[in-house]
Amino acid sequence: MTPDIVRYGELRPCKTAFIDAHTPGSDRKENFTIIGGGVSESADQFVHITTPHGFNIGAAGQPPKCRNSLHSHRTAEVFFVLSGRWRFFWGRHGDAGEVVLEEGDIIDIPTGIFRGFENIGTDYAMIMAILGGDDAGGGVIWAPQVIEDAADHGLVLGANGKLYDTKRGERLPAGVGPMPKLTEAELADYPEMSPMQVVGWGVRRYWDMVALAKDKPVKVIGATGIIRDRPGFEVDLITRSSATETRHRHDRPSVLMPAKGHWKLVWEGGETVLAPGDTASVPGGLDHAAWPSMEGEAALYHVVATDDPAGPSAIG
Incomplete structure (x- = not known):
């Protein structure tokens, strides 16, 4: 037996991993799936280590002023800052609270709230992610406005969890509808947590x-x-x-x-x-x-x- 090692310089990025891949402000990010399949919605995503661990390891690399859009998960999402300076924000519209993290800092984000993050430094930077479960809860839950904005820029997420780029002539397969947006009743189940709740509990x-x-x-x-x-x-x-x-x-x-x-x-x-x-x-x-x-x-x-x-x- 020997360890499996993925070197930083050998990481293979995916620039079309999620529904906001064409949305201005989010269209330059890179997603890395290091251990486990993660929650990528793209068939282009490369998985470095497929052995089940009980959790997934991934990373996000982004240039300055690039952000990851508001989303939620059914299992835990933990980040530590590998490089740069990052702003994490949360809430239905991203205005319920925010915190800035520096290199080495860690944040455990509660499930059931919408969250996003942005590189606010001056150089390309990376955060490492740990997602709970081997299947990471089956995918990402997007805030409704993220799905709407993505459609305006040619990307449609199918109910099968896969992305289709209408600018490249792709269409939803027969029998597959678009991923339904959360209703107002469903959105009521996503709390607007205060900075004291999120930062006091989950930031170190x-x-x-x-x-x-x-x-x-x-x-x-x-x-x-x-x-x-x-x-x-x-x-x-x-x-x-x-x-x-x-x-x-x-x-x-x-x-x-x-x-x-x-x-x-x-x-x-x-x-x-x-x-x-x-x-x-x-x-x-x-x-x-x-x-x-x-x-x-x-x-x-x-x-x-x-x-x-x-x-x-x-x-x-």
Whole structure:
């Protein structure tokens, strides 16, 4: 057994992943599906690792002033900022609240609310995403205005969850209608959460987590985490001072994602070095260890599935 490793420089983007791919302001984003099929609506999306993990790992890369349109998920959606400066916003029209996140910060967004995000930095930047469940809840739920805007620019989402580009002459197949928009009655089930609810519950700042991880890894998301959520996976942050060269194993696949610095990953019969933007999937039952391989700042996110259902997160 050996880890599966996806290098940052080998990531294969999809620029037509979602219904807003032609909508001005959202038409330059890139979507990456690293582990699992994710929620992409495009047949052009490349999946790097198909082995089920109990969760999905993806990423979004966007130039400055590019945004991802308002949407919701049926399972958890967690982001950490790999590079740049990002504004996350939420609500039916995106005006219920917002928060700005910097490199290393993490946000656990409750299910059942519309959310979007925008690169507000000065360079191309990337955020890494964790979605609950192997099928990530079956897809994206778009705010009605997103579907309307997309149609004005040639993209139609079928009820089968697939995109059709009318500018390229594509049409919905026989027997397949357009994805229905949420009704006003259905929209009433999507709460307008306050900044205190979303930020206070689900946002943790990188440097605060580094302080907590001084002597041992800090559990960021989990039943006993600093975000007390049970979305079907746990997230830990490991730093230079809390890393160990002692090998260990899990009974299921685990994922290592460096946020800062270079990390040496070793296992029986092999070793490699991971850098920010790389993703390593370690098979269950494989003894391994990871620690910083160079001087300087170093932090790594560790993700492993739990036996908790991957369904809706609830603010506690």
